[in-house]
Amino acid sequence: MILYFLTLVLFVMGVYCLIAKKNIIKKIIGLTITDYAINLFIILIGYRANGIAPIMFKNMTMQELTERGVDPLPQALVLTSIVIGLGVLSMMTAICLRLYEKYKTFDMSEINRLKG
Amino acid sequence: MIETYLIALLIFMIVGSIIAIETKNLLSSVISCGIVGAAVSIAFLMLAAPDIAITQVVVEILVLVILIRATIVIDNTAIEAHWDTFAVVSSLIFFGLFLVFAFLAVQDLPRFGHPLMRVSQQYLETGLQKTGAANIVASVVLDFRAYDTLGEATVIFVSILGAFVILRRRGRKRRTEADVEKVGILSEEEIREHNGDIRE
Numbered sequence: 001m002i003l004y005f006l007t008l009v010l011f012v013m014g015v016y017c018l019i020a021k022k023n024i025i026k027k028i029i030g031l032t033i034t035d036y037a038i039n040l041f042i043i044l045i046g047y048r049a050n051g052i053a054p055i056m057f058k059n060m061t062m063q064e065l066t067e068r069g070v071d072p073l074p075q076a077l078v079l080t081s082i083v084i085g086l087g088v089l090s091m092m093t094a095i096c097l098r099l100y101e102k103y104k105t106f107d108m109s110e111i112n113r114l115k116g
Numbered sequence: 117m118i119e120t121y122l123i124a125l126l127i128f129m130i131v132g133s134i135i136a137i138e139t140k141n142l143l144s145s146v147i148s149c150g151i152v153g154a155a156v157s158i159a160f161l162m163l164a165a166p167d168i169a170i171t172q173v174v175v176e177i178l179v180l181v182i183l184i185r186a187t188i189v190i191d192n193t194a195i196e197a198h199w200d201t202f203a204v205v206s207s208l209i210f211f212g213l214f215l216v217f218a219f220l221a222v223q224d225l226p227r228f229g230h231p232l233m234r235v236s237q238q239y240l241e242t243g244l245q246k247t248g249a250a251n252i253v254a255s256v257v258l259d260f261r262a263y264d265t266l267g268e269a270t271v272i273f274v275s276i277l278g279a280f281v282i283l284r285r286r287g288r289k290r291r292t293e294a295d296v297e298k299v300g301i302l303s304e305e306e307i308r309e310h311n312g313d314i315r316e
Contacts, residue, residue, distance in 0.1 A: 049229030054252035087275030
């Protein structure tokens with residue numbers, strides 16, 4: 001239980017960084033931390049006590065795999081999620097670079113002021 | 117045993133993210149975020165998920181490279197503190213409440229190490245015979261749930277396209293001499309001449 005809770009603490013800290021910080025790069029870092037925390041949470045739920053990776057090796061029996069292998073489904077979905085996180089991050093960074101070119105600052109309140 | 121290691125690793129991650137959030141220098145903040153990513157990949161390795169650990173290492177390095185590219189455009193990476201009291205106080209109150217409810221909700225989840233495996237047990241039992249893949253994760257990604265992977269490829273393609281469009285230097289309006297020669301775009305005078313020919 002304490003493991004799940006600590007992961008949620010990590011998640012909350014990422015969202016706090018996303019909301020309360022003014023710098024855009026800080027906001028991106030907050031989103032990345034949130035991403036990591038959620039991925040870790042999903043993998044933690046799929047773990048089986050004394051589990052082995054769900055890979056069939058040569059000297060393994062089928063029974064051993066079905067009894068001890070960890071849940072493969074969250075792993076497959078998180079694999080997708082990690083890569084999508086990278087795509088989203090690269091696009092956000094591109095937008096940030098364009099904003100910096102136009103306003104010469106990364107500060108959110110400054111950009112708001114200059115816009116009007 | 118593994119639970120103790122994971123708790124230690126998670127506390128390390130939380131400390132790293134506190135540094136990443138609160139430090140004044142933007143470059144050290146980015147690098148602390150990289151520390152969190154590396155610790156996550158170690159945690160994946162301990163949780164018997166080697167495929168994801170590999171992907172996480174690669175993605176984390178790319179994240180670090182992209183974010184450092186974003187921060188080096190400014191000369192002075194130190195940021196001045198703007199204290200937005202309303203945002204900080206309201207978000208702290210909200211997240212305190214969130215953590216209280218999360219602590220209550222977490223009690224109802226299946227205990228750590230005893231997952232619900234109704235669907236996944238089927239994958240583990242029949243994955244090898246049905247798809248012929250020794251790695252069950254690969255058989256789920258590429259066979260049982262291949263449409264998800266197709267969607268992922270679409271999302272990646274669209275995000276790359278978006279980043280390319282945003283970062284493109286030249287807009288459509290500015291036509292240079294080279295464009296006129298290469299692509300054959302007509303200049304204003306040529307168009308006028310051409311129209312004149314038609315009218316005559």
